[in-house]
Amino acid sequence: MKKILVTGGAGFIGSHLCERLLNEGNEVICLDNYFTGAKSNIIHLLDNPYFELVRHDITTPFFIEVDEIYNLACPASPVHYQYNPIKTIKTSVMGSINMLGLAKRIKAKILQASTSEVYGDPQIHPQPESYWGHVNPIGSRSCYDEGKRCAESLFVNYQKQNNVNVKIVRIFNTYGPKMHPNDGRVISNFIVQALQNKNISVYGDGKQSRSFQYIDDLNEAMIRMMNTDDKIIGPVNIGNPNEYSIIELAKKIIKITGSESKIEYFPLPEDDPIQRQPDISMAKKILNNWSPKIELEEGLIKTINYFKNIIK
Numbered sequence: 001m002k003k004i005l006v007t008g009g010a011g012f013i014g015s016h017l018c019e020r021l022l023n024e025g026n027e028v029i030c031l032d033n034y035f036t037g038a039k040s041n042i043i044h045l046l047d048n049p050y051f052e053l054v055r056h057d058i059t060t061p062f063f064i065e066v067d068e069i070y071n072l073a074c075p076a077s078p079v080h081y082q083y084n085p086i087k088t089i090k091t092s093v094m095g096s097i098n099m100l101g102l103a104k105r106i107k108a109k110i111l112q113a114s115t116s117e118v119y120g121d122p123q124i125h126p127q128p129e130s131y132w133g134h135v136n137p138i139g140s141r142s143c144y145d146e147g148k149r150c151a152e153s154l155f156v157n158y159q160k161q162n163n164v165n166v167k168i169v170r171i172f173n174t175y176g177p178k179m180h181p182n183d184g185r186v187i188s189n190f191i192v193q194a195l196q197n198k199n200i201s202v203y204g205d206g207k208q209s210r211s212f213q214y215i216d217d218l219n220e221a222m223i224r225m226m227n228t229d230d231k232i233i234g235p236v237n238i239g240n241p242n243e244y245s246i247i248e249l250a251k252k253i254i255k256i257t258g259s260e261s262k263i264e265y266f267p268l269p270e271d272d273p274i275q276r277q278p279d280i281s282m283a284k285k286i287l288n289n290w291s292p293k294i295e296l297e298e299g300l301i302k303t304i305n306y307f308k309n310i311i312k
């Protein structure tokens, strides 16, 4: 039985990961400050004696003995990470320093949840890990993008300088049950609007694209990455390469929900990337032929069923 710390464990991705790691027979410590996460995401795990919940903010040090750390703590939706940009930077930078320091002291393996946002508004398509990105360092997304870029630098340098066993995954747009209804990201927004027969809020002309990955495919890849040989550090892209325009997504969600919603156009937020698609050849190679299994329609149906139960 491994002892595993999941920071950001009460959030969307973290709560699924905690559940899966527990089901696989591990002892799990979920750490969260509840900024965007919720106790309701993990409340069903509280009866399990091998699950512990800690209210803590990773911008201050934390001490514990564990074998592995998944560092997921950080708001991920543009609305939330832009709410307090300085805090977002502190979470990525000071939070990573605190978690890497812990990993160094206790000789734990540590995996960083990095992001496709390190590529910014990419000029290469699809994006391979070798691409250095196209990020506006002073724009409204920079608190997140540059914070995550600095975190990647901290991870590789703790490995080089202090021999910490690190892993970095660059996660592309991921969705599924347990996203917060007010999360602000496109899939949860559109589903909630469609189920309430409200207008669907498309930003810009809706021709910008994203490649959407279902949560279970991500967690399978993250666990495989944690279990790779110590020499494998990454960063490795984790995503589903099937790419859709935002308009296509809106129409799909209206169709599946049978909604009467109409599309309403709003201004495109500053620095919103035009297109995004992961090159996942490295992931396939180093993660035992991993590839995403759940395509958009199937994943949307599961997510819509979840939201049907939680919104009036």
Ligand code: NAD
Pocket: 007, 008, 009, 010, 011, 012, 013, 014, 031, 032, 033, 034, 035, 036, 037, 038, 056, 057, 058, 059, 071, 072, 073, 074, 075, 076, 077, 091, 095, 113, 114, 115, 116, 170, 171, 172, 173, 174, 175
């Ligand atoms: P989320 O907002 O649902 O979860 C983040 C969790 O971190 C929340 O529970 C929040 O309360 C917690 N948190 C935030 N700041 C904290 C702090 N200072 N100390 C302790 N806890 C803190 O978002 P998510 O989609 O589950 O994302 C999880 C991780 O994956 C994030 O690091 C995010 O950057 C990364 N990621 C997600 C996606 C995606 O599409 N969902 C894409 C790329 C990267």
Ligand code: UDP
Pocket: 077, 078, 173, 184, 185, 186, 187, 189, 190, 201, 202, 203, 204, 208, 210, 246, 268, 269, 272, 273
């Ligand atoms: N978007 C949209 N309507 C919404 C929320 C988002 O049109 O209600 C667009 C947004 O402008 C972006 C895409 O959907 O082009 C994905 O946005 P999200 O916030 O989900 O993630 P990110 O931009 O970080 O990939």
